[in-house]
Amino acid sequence: MRTFGLLEKGDISLTKPLDSDVPDVATGFRRPQRSALGRRFRATVTAYGFLGPAMALVLxxxxxxxxxxxxxxFTELSSANFNDPWSYIGFDNFSRLFxxxxxxxxxxxxxxxxxTTLILFNLGLALLLALVTTNMPRRAGFFFRLVWLLPRLTPSVVYILMWRRIGQADPFGIYNQLFPEFLGASGGNLFLGGSPWTFVILTNGFIGASFGMIIFTSALESIPKDLLTAAKVDGASLWRIIRDIKIPLIKWPLLFISTYQTLSLLTSFEYILLLTDGGPGLFTTEVWALTAYKRAFASYAGNSQWAFGATWAIVLVTVALILAVGYVKMFKFNELIEEPRIENL
Amino acid sequence: MRVEIKNLSKAWDGVVGADNINLDISDGDLVAFLGPSGCGKTTTLLMVAGIYKPSGGTISFDGQVVNEVAPKDRGIGMVFQSYALYPHMSVFGNISYPLKLQKVDKAGIKQRVQKVADMMGIGDLLDRKIAQLSGGQQQRVSLGRALVKEPQLLLFDEPLSNLDARLRLTMRGEIKRLQSDLGITSIYVTHDQVEAMTMADKIAVMSKGVLQAYDVPEALYDRPKTLFVAGFVGNPPMNFLDVEVTGSDGEFRARSEAIDLVLPPDRAEKAAAIKGKVAMGLRPEDVDLVSDASPGAAGLTLGGMVEGVEPLGREDLVGVSINGVEMRVLVDKTKGVKVGDNIELAVDTSKIQLFDKETEQSLLWA
Known part of the structure; x- marks a missing residue:
């Protein structure tokens, strides 16, 4: 009787233990005998081998x-106090901060x-762009997403300096030259000195939206077509499909982008530093991370207050951690990874 | 609801999905669209649903052309192979969704969902998440969602293909019973000809975007109009032999290097008029094993050697080589046919089919 190669292979792996000292049918190599303890040790080593690099980085x-x-x-360390670096001063820095x-x-x-940046741009505009570009012909959608990605290809300093040129005061700024009057009001009202927040948020938002856009696009494209057909047949309008089907199904990416972008916005200060440096005037556009940076590294009345800067930073880290936990709770993370309870009919 | 499809076509950038389809569906009928994958059956279904826009032709519901009517206004329910349930909603959420969109009041929704769920035997699962259901339960939810809005037309897109064989059998009967009890006109897309044969009032056989035949199941089986229909309908499939049919003195014979059979005149007449080879079709069940071949039976039997035996339980599917030509026939398993046996088969020549090899049209049923 003719036997089939496939059957032979299955036969051996079923009747002989995997680690026994017989030639492997598939490869022809001899496998060495290995004890259970040795196997477990090897598994542990493998696990840590994979985890190791990431753990080292986090550490x-x-x-x-x-x-x-x-x-x-909890110290007084500063450039003016460098000879006494580790003197403990309790919560002085914290009370000074608050x-x-x-x-x-x-x-x-x-x-x-x-x-504002998160909701209007990093989530709102990103979702809008993803929804619009996935509802147009593929090539057109791809082209528009590419255009929105361009700021990411520009060095951030160049990108920010371009915005500064646009937003400079009359008569220098490009905006004020192009639109000396805007909706009846003097265009000068919209320059960097007049509405600094508009420029700070636009500068961040236009570059920040593209990240969410890419993630949301891929999530939207992976929604099975049948689900959308079913919703259309069920009587859903375009808006109801977006609200009832598409958005709930991209909950994971929404959680990820919200968390990631909140944290990165909280800690990012370089855009504001280069655009307004917290001004104009006193602390008009100054954010927490920028203060921490200025106290620690920018000479503050001739003194870099490293310890005081560290205090601002540690409070910021704490706030960020609390927010991260809050997001996980808000999006019911545990429900998303719930075990299915499948039973037979 | 009566559905009329006239000259319906769909093409994308030169690729033809459906080509000039014409068929009428009577009110309350279940019509199966049957064909191999890529034959255009789902394309046609999605045009009826309003998801695809036809490139040409019209679809009418009860005499009203619906080409421009949005899916949500067509009064249709749809069931998918993938179930297409909303994974973030509970069973109740899924079934109630069409009613919510129709702005039915809360009490009304609750009552109608419960009624449909009870009918589908999932009344106690309403608070479950979709991931917590088995495949069969999911398909019941999907059916419930299609039925809850009391549609005029039900569309099934291979609804049973993802279920295991036993469950498929149960659900097949259930869907058919439900459909005829409720009297909802239905279109049922499938590639499984057994499903189509058992469930459908009429079957539309499709191939490469073209409607090959549209008839009641028995007619497709006994009187196939094209070579494709003959080969596709029936399991195990029909055997085809290349023969030359000749007639003299009222006796017709089908001949090739391998065989020589006497054919009844009413079947052979038209084929005899054709010079050269025709395709002769013979279903596996239309033969009988003769234990001892008498010489008098010459021209009525085929002799061959058994090359393989597949026991199907009730009978054996036997592969026979008749002078080098392969055929598969069904034989009573009590005969105990073994590989290597020489057997003699009596052919029921009143059941044979004949096709023009060039046009692939039947030479019996024009």
Whole structure:
């Protein structure tokens, strides 16, 4: 009787233990005998081997600096006080921070900046772009997404300086030259000095939206066509399909983008630093991360207050962690990874 | 609801999905669109649903052309192979969704959903998430969602293809019973000819975007009009032999290097008029095993050697080589046919089919 190659292979792997010292049918190599303990050891090594690089990065670039920051915030370390670096001063830095005259303004600025940019651009515009470009012919959609990605290909300093040129005051700014009058009002009202927040948020939003756009696009494209057909047949309008089907089905990417962008907006300051440097005037567009940076590194009345800067930073890290946990709770993360309870009919 | 499809076509950039389809569906009928994948049956279904816009032709519901009517205004329910249930909604959420969109009041929704769910035998699963259901349960939810809005027309897109064989059998009967009880006109797309034969009032056989035949199941089986229909309908499929049909003195014979059979005149007449080879079709069940071949039976039997035996339970599917020509026939399993046996088969020549090899049209049923 003729036997089939496939059957032979199955036969051996079923009747002989996998690790026994017989030639492997598939490869012809002899497998060495291995004990159960050795196998478990090897599995552990493999697991840590894969986890290792990421764990090392988190340890070196997050855990260790976090601890150092915390220690630093209880000292007086500054460039003026360098000969006595580790003197413990308790919660002095913290009380100084919370009683700072501009603390409420910086806090308000930070939340205004983060959530306005997040909601209008990083989520809102990103979702709008993803929805629009997935509802047009493929090539056109691809082209428009590419256009929106262009700022990402531009060095950020160049990108910001271009916005500065646009927003400069009359008669220099491109905007004010092109539209000396806008809706009856003097165009000069819209320059960088007149409405700085508009420019800060537009500058961040136009580049920030493309990240969400790409993630949302791929999520929307992966929704099975049958579901959309079913919704159309069920009587859903375009708007109801978006509201009832598409958005709930991209909950995961929405969670990811919200969390990621909130945290990155909270900690990003380079755009504001280069665009307005927190001005014009006192703390008009100054955000938390920029304050932390200025206190620690920018010479503040001739003194770099490293410890005080660290205090601003550690509070920011704490706020960021609380927000991250809040997002996970808000999006019912646990429900998303629930075990299915499948039973037979 | 009566559905009329006239000269319906669909093409994308030169690729033809459906080519000049014409068929009428009577009120309350279940019509199966049958064909191999890529034959245009789902394309046609999606045009009836209003998801695809026809490139040409019209679709009418009860005499009203609906080409420009949006899917949501067509009064249709649809069931998918993938079930297409909304994974983020509960069973109740899925079934109630069409009613919610129709702005039915809360009490009305609750009552109608419960009624449909009870009818589908899933009344106690309403608060379940979709991921917590088995395939069969999911297909019931999908059917419930299609039925809850009391549609005029039900569209099925291979609804049973993802279920295991036993469940498919149960659901087949259930869908058919439900459909005839409710009297909803239905279109049922499938590639499974057994499903089509058992469920449909009429079957539309399609191939490469073209409607090959549209008739009641028995007619497709007994009187196939084209070579494709003959080969596609029936399981195991029909055997085809290349023969030359000749007639003299009222006796007609089908001959080739391998065989020599006497054919009844009413079947052979038209084929005899054709010079050269025709395709002779013979269903696997239309032969009988003769235990001892008497010489008098010459011209009525085929002799051959058994090359393979596949036991199907009730009978054996036997592969026979008749002077080098392969045929598959069904034989009573009690005969105990074995590989290598020489057997003699009596052919029921009143059941044979004959086709023009060039036009692929039947030489019996024009």
């Amino acid at each position: 070196v670039f997050f855990i260790v600096p976090g601890i150092l920051l915390l220690i630093l915030s 009683t700072d005259r501009f603390f409420p303004k910086i806090l308000r600025n930070t939340f205004f900046y983060v959530f």
